[in-house]
Amino acid sequence: MTGKRIALAGLGVAVLLTIAWFFLLYQPAVDEQAALEVETQALLGQQQQLRNQISMLENIRAREDEINDALARLDAFIPVGTAQPEILTQIDAAAQAAGVEILTWTFGEPTPVLDAPATGEPTLVLGELILTMTVEGGYFQAVDFFRRLEFEVPRAILVETVAVAEGEGGFPVLATTWSGRTFALVPPPPALPGAEGSVPVAPATPPATPLPAPTGTPVPETPAAGSGVPLETTEGVQ
Numbered sequence: 001m002t003g004k005r006i007a008l009a010g011l012g013v014a015v016l017l018t019i020a021w022f023f024l025l026y027q028p029a030v031d032e033q034a035a036l037e038v039e040t041q042a043l044l045g046q047q048q049q050l051r052n053q054i055s056m057l058e059n060i061r062a063r064e065d066e067i068n069d070a071l072a073r074l075d076a077f078i079p080v081g082t083a084q085p086e087i088l089t090q091i092d093a094a095a096q097a098a099g100v101e102i103l104t105w106t107f108g109e110p111t112p113v114l115d116a117p118a119t120g121e122p123t124l125v126l127g128e129l130i131l132t133m134t135v136e137g138g139y140f141q142a143v144d145f146f147r148r149l150e151f152e153v154p155r156a157i158l159v160e161t162v163a164v165a166e167g168e169g170g171f172p173v174l175a176t177t178w179s180g181r182t183f184a185l186v187p188p189p190p191a192l193p194g195a196e197g198s199v200p201v202a203p204a205t206p207p208a209t210p211l212p213a214p215t216g217t218p219v220p221e222t223p224a225a226g227s228g229v230p231l232e233t234t235e236g237v238q
Contacts, residue, residue: 076154081184082110082129083155087182091133095153098136098145103175106129110186119185127186131157134177136167142176146223156183 060067079086084107095102108130116126135145142164149157159180169175 001206044214072141073154076127077156078183079155080124080184082107082184087131087153087155087157088126090155091149092149095135095145098137099134099141100145100176103131103134103136105131110184111185112188121185123187124185124199125185125188128181128183130179131182132177132179134175136173136175138172139174142174146178157181 088105092102110127112127113126113128119126135142137145146159146162150160157180159178161180162178163174165175165177167175
């Protein structure tokens, strides 16, 4: 019996040691290995993202000249500021090349374009200017002028209306009046009073105007009770 008890006690100790080994050594090692595998997968994903970014940057560096040329064309297409002298110089060059003469021109004030995308500059928004111009020349010269306006003028111009009339010198000279829009990056307009973010100010209350004293026969004062002054009566009144 003693040997059996010793064997059972040894078996129990072995079981306890096995359980302790599992919970104290094996299971923590398994959990740590699983955490390391998850971290390894995350690092591999970050490594792939970095490789993609490096490849993109290398592509940008290889196309640096092309990108700079595109940015320069975009700056000329939609410049910062209205740049009215520059666009007039460009249009005048197209008019001279086409053989027409600019008679009149007017620019409107820049106004923000509704629902325009962000410009990337917090102090600038996309604005549009209304441009109206009258040129004089022959029919084919006017057609050539509008062709040059589209393909040779670097500035973005959207022609919306064209009206043709006989010129001052008579036919075949024509006076062509056209209206359109050009675009630029301009500062946003100032916020209107009462707009979102502004604190409304209550109007000041004007001082009260004293009422004029009533005119006519003054009403006699009623003597105080017990003063001994008799009350006056009106004749004919019962």
